[in-house]
Structures are given as C-alpha cells and as structure tokens.
Amino acid sequence: MNTNEDQDLTLQVQNLLAEAIQVPLELVTPDLAFGDLPQWDSLGHMEVMLKLEEQYGVAIDADRIARLISIPEICRFLQEDHHGN
C-alpha cells in the first residue's frame, strides 16, 4: 500500500471515529488513542468497534476490542488483517 492510500485510510478512520464518538473531526488527530479524548472512553470505544463492524464488515471479538486502541492500530488492522495486503 502506498503513502497516499495510507493517508486515505487514516482519514477514513478519523472520520469514522469522529462520527462514532461524536466529536468534531479536527479533534481526531491521526495518532489519537483510546483515552486521549473524554469521549473515547469505554462506551465510546465500543461505538468505534461497532462502526468498524458496520462499515468494514469486520468481526469484532474480545481480542480485537482490546487491541484496536489507537488510529494507527486500527489502520494497521484494516490493512493487514482485513484487506490482507
């Protein structure tokens, strides 16, 4: 995957996250992690997981919930595990 695609995916995940935890996009930085914003708390995190499930068809299990705790981790997962690239 080239750099432009990386950036596109990061932006997609930023948008998804902003929508899931209901914050303005400008607060969602590319390296944002669980707990960095008060809205990305336990319930917020589960909203993010459910959105990932809905938009990318990803099956969410306990291991993934514990692992996907930052935007870079989510992007890495979507690239490697989901897209199989």
Added chain:
Amino acid sequence: METKPDLVLLQIEPRTPIPDFMLREIQSKLAYADEHIRAASVSPEGIQLQVEPGTSQPELIEKVQRIVESLAYGAIKPKVQILEDYMDRPVPSRLDPMPELIRMGEVSPESAGVFAFGPLVVRLMEFFESQFLALADSFQAAPYRFPTMIPASYLGRVNYFRAFPHSLTFATHLRSDLDVIDEFSQHAACEEGELQSPSKSFAAVKNLLSPAVCYHLYFALADKPLPQGQVIATAVGHCFRYEANNLASLERLWDFTMREVIFVGSKDFVLENRETARQRMRQTFERIGLAYRVESANDPFFIGEFRKQAAFQSAFQLKFEISARLPYKESTLAVGSYNYHQDFFGRNLNITLPDGSPAHTGCAAFGLERMAFAFLAQFGLDTSQWPAEVRQAVA
C-alpha cells in the same frame, strides 16, 4: 422446570437465536421482563416461563423477545480467563444448607432477598470479615465508614441509572405536609406485604440505598487532586441490588454486606495492588480449604448497555470473580471480585493525579453473606467437619 399448580407454563421460541454463552445472562434478565413472570428457564431448546394466570400473553411475549434480541443479537463472546482453579479441592458436604439453617433459626427470611441471621452464621461472617480486614491491614488501608444511602445525584454522575436501572432501590419519606402525614397515619395498612398508600404521599427521591461501597470513597475524593497521588482505603457496608424473582436463598440477596479494599492512583499502582490482593487472598482460601476459581466476568448491565459494556469489560479483563463451588447443585456462587475501573471514576468525578491526569481506581470486594453461605455449602453445619482455624474462631 417444575410448574407450580397455580401458574401457567408458557413456551416461547426466541426470534433471535441465543448463543450458549448468553443463556444464563438472558435467563436472569427475564425476571425484569414483566411482573407476572414468576420463574424463567432458558436453554438451547427455548424459553420456558411460569406466569400468573390471566396475564396478557402477547404483550409479555413481545417484552421477552425484546430482551432476547437486545442481548443476543450480535453478542460478543466473552474472553474467558481463569486465573486460579481450585474447584476440585475435596469438601465434606453436598447438602443445601438452607433448609437446615432455617430450621435452626440461623436464617430467618423476612421478605424476598431480605434475611436475619443467627449466632452461628454471624460468627462465620465475622470470621471471614477478619480475613478481609487482615487483607486491608496488609495494605495499611485507611478505614472509612460510609452511609447506607447514596444521593441520586452521585449515581447520576457516574451513569449508574443507565447501566443498572433494574437493580436500584429508592429511599423516600412522606411529604412534609400535615395533611399527608395525618392521612397516612390513619389509613396506612399492609395488605399481602404491600403498603397501601397513595404514591402522591411520598416525597421526590433524592437518595437511594447504596449499591456499592467504593462509590462513596470516589465521591469523597471528587473534584480535587488525590492526596499524595494515591489512596488505599477499606470500608464495609450494606449494599442493595434488587434482583426481582432471581432473589433466592442466600445466593442472591437484596440487602447484603460487602467489605472492600479500594485502590486509587496511577494505572500501575491500581493493577499491581489488585494483583497483590488476589495473591494474598489465594493464601487465605488455601488455608481454609475453599473450593473455588477466579475467572473473568462482567457486571450485570441492563439490556441497553449490556452488549457494549460487558464486551468492553471482558476485552480489557477488568473484572475477575471469585466463584465458590456449590456442591449441592454443581454450580458456583460469586463471593467476591477483583475489579479495575480504568480511569472511569477519575474522569467522571475529576479525581486527579499530581500530573493532572485522571486517577485510576480498582477494588477487591467480598460479600460476607455469600462467603458464609458458600462455606456452609462446602463444609456443612457439623462444625467438627470444619477446618480447625474456622472452628476455633467461631466456637
């Protein structure tokens, strides 16, 4: 499920398939579906209810389906982690101690989930309390004493109403109005255990009966920096969690006693102390010879919150329950838990560490009645069969 003669048996095929790991959770939640349900059983074959005659079945069935759908649809399988397993420790009893405890006057049922206790059970509870106090002392935990009631505003601030509305117990009083008080004093009466009085006689609810001990400490520490950046405290108190028709025996009480050792500080501080508490209690339970395991668990969130909250707790291994063996029914009973709340209370209550970040919290919590009950289920009522340490303490 044995049907009582005055009840109607209802068989329901769930619209949403129920995964095996959700059977128990759904069965316990069905107690809140409708007041006319007297008992529920959920198995892979379907749902069986015992309901009062004359119940509107279509409405009741719809509520049951809603509960099943909410809990079962897209349910995330919990990650099961067993930290300790001593379930195969030999124990001398296989009898349900409850009938004999009632016959001896050691347990007197007052109402559903509300019991009085006699000297043997009280001394046994005091023995376990001494063990939990020893744990608290090993941390030099500061003693606190908290009220039985908790302000509604406190629980509102930590989203308790959303997470556990089904188990709340409200405290109220007559309105401060002479006519209301006069009317009540002249006409109040109990019929079939229910106080007959117009609901408008009662004041607005500003307090509830407390569902947990540690919440009081977090509110005592709220909106200021944490002293010395960390706190270890201990307290015992009555807790109240309404469990509808799940209230049974001493396994599920509405009014119970909980001893907690509470940790507030950095993430590492809380997690290390929670782990130390578990290791120390492992030695205590080994000395006593208790058959139990410590396994990951989740809190009994209500249906709207369950899927997300329970999955989060499971994924991050926030709660480990001490499940004691009940040999007479080949089942287990949660007698305590080791909990980590991350920075949930620190954030919501503005408890800050010296660097300004929200404090993390956790606790080791033990139910005294359940502890005593599980011991009696394993060791029986013949004290000569008890471990010497317990026998001597209770004698």
